[in-house]
Amino acid sequence: MPLSLTHLEFIAFGALWTVGLSAIAFVGGALVGFLLALARISPSAIVRRTASVYIQIVQGTPLLVTLFLFYFGLALVGFESVPAIMAAGLGLIIYSSAFLAEIWRGCLESVPKPQWEAAECLALTRWQRMTRVILPQAMRIATAPTVGFLVQIVKNTSLASVVGFVELTQAGKIVNNSIFEPFTVFIVVAFFYFIICFPLSVWSRSLERKLNVGRR
Amino acid sequence: MSYTFDFGALLPFWPVFLEGAWLTLKLSALATVFGFVLGTLCAIGRADGPQWVRLLVASYVEVIRNTPFLVQIFLVYFGFAMLGLKVSANTAAVAALVVNVGAYTCEIVRAGLESIHKSQVEAAECLGLTRPQIYWHVIVRPAIERVYPALTSQYVLLMLASSITSLISAEELTAVANRIQSETFRSFETYIVTGVIYIGLSFLVRGAFSLFALVIFPRRRKLGTAI
């Protein structure tokens, strides 16, 4: 049974959910990740260590296991039926926060030392130093790798299919279960992922190039 | 919240967990070796091959980097079936891992190859070495040494990504964990333990790569510095 337009529409709809879930993961991950990045460069050793441990745990565990943990774990802890989007969303937010934190910490640390010193010498408070001097520069450096990581987020939303969330991959599986053309279906699914991710990848690379030109 | 943790229920399953970890390591090791060879060949092809090779490799890398690994596994798995080949889930898993990590290896090694200064190649040419000899002795060996940390990180990621192969019923740690939690109903504990084992495996793999570096890079062993 061939792939019909209705099937294509269903898959395309899944792609929309992929974009939506990616946005949730990115926004949530960015908020938490930002705080974590600041924690990683905090003057307090305890804060630094705690953040570091969290990041290492999340980075050292496969996302799939994290998702299972949330899905089954939340159910057992008392939430009767966890909506798939919640388990998937939470898992992806935790995952993104750790990686974004590391990326942004690197960017904060690559703002040249003289900038930190100059800001201190101007008698700005730590808060002022961060917002007026350091962060604007760090953000410039961070744009390319952050966009690059966005691609990772989009790809990783495919795992949400495992907890039943109907994003692009799950849509593909559902269509396949009715027409039994797995290769064709997943080529279409791959194609949708590609047209979402490829422009982001290209953009990230061009940002990187522009940045390097500016820093020569 | 009225949940009582009971890690004790998992104790009798320790050998099963260990077997799963061992299977994950085997899968990852195989994929690492073949993926490295594939990636390095692609990198050389992209740096020095004819136009069509460069285009082919570039397309391969872009497709892999912009599609999810889960979808790649499905395509490899069903691809084999389409070709009429009956392969075990683990074989399909290794194949998919190799194809995936090959693309990332290609990019890492390519950066290494490009970091070798033209003057090194010139000096080797002036000594009369053939192109393949120059590639091996002067370009590839120091390039690999230079990108070794990036390669190590990539192969640790590979080991973590192998968990996804459980979704085509490959035998490895996550598949084992799924079975255990369905038998004991202790999902929280099972997946926490699984996570901890993966973290442990990450350290193990990194340590193994560090030791390996000391063996194959005598310069690093003797001088302790990076190239």
Next chain:
Amino acid sequence: MSAVVSLANVHKSFGSVEVLKGVTFDVGPGEVAAVIGASGSGKSTALRCINALETINSGEIVVCGHKVHDHTLEKRALRRDVGIVFQSYNLFPHLTVAQNIMLAPMSVKRMSKADARALAESVLARVGLAEKADNYPEQLSGGQQQRVAIARSLAMQPKLMLFDEVTSALDPQLTGEVLKVMEDLARGGMSMILVTHEMAFARKVAGKVIFMHHGKVWEVGPGAMLDDPKTPELKAFLNSGL
């Protein structure tokens, strides 16, 4: 007595810029030729053309019987007869000094490891660095690295040695050890062409000094020519202390 190197009316352009505008000179067997001139005069380019590192646009270059101007030339055959040492030594950083020297004899001449090692040790002794055989390049000073580079080329037993400003990147106190090795080589009868800024060395060691100016051979003569320059350009060059 046929020349080891002969250039006849060689022209070479990089894009639209003509760097060599009809260069002609000869170097005979056992002769030491020093090529001097200001930067941009084309001297390094001429040297690189001799070893087929650059292709010429017109003219003829014959080196040890090889027709270098012929585009179908088998470069590896040429390079078995010609050794070249670069300003930035270009030692292979991931190999020890001995391995650097042994690489070509083993790969190109199919020498056994034991023979190559013996060869490496003897050639290192010639440049005075026998005890550094198992060190890595980064553990050596600039002068020592350059001497290893010379040894590496010598190990292939070339008929002609080219030196491209080999002391220019060295601290002044390290140039002496390298120049001494080059002088020993010259005395031993090696045919050599050196592009150099070391006027005193050229005066003392070179049998022929070639002054290049704006891509042409401007004045040729024995070392004594430097005490008594004929052309105003050479006078100006020597006075400017370049």
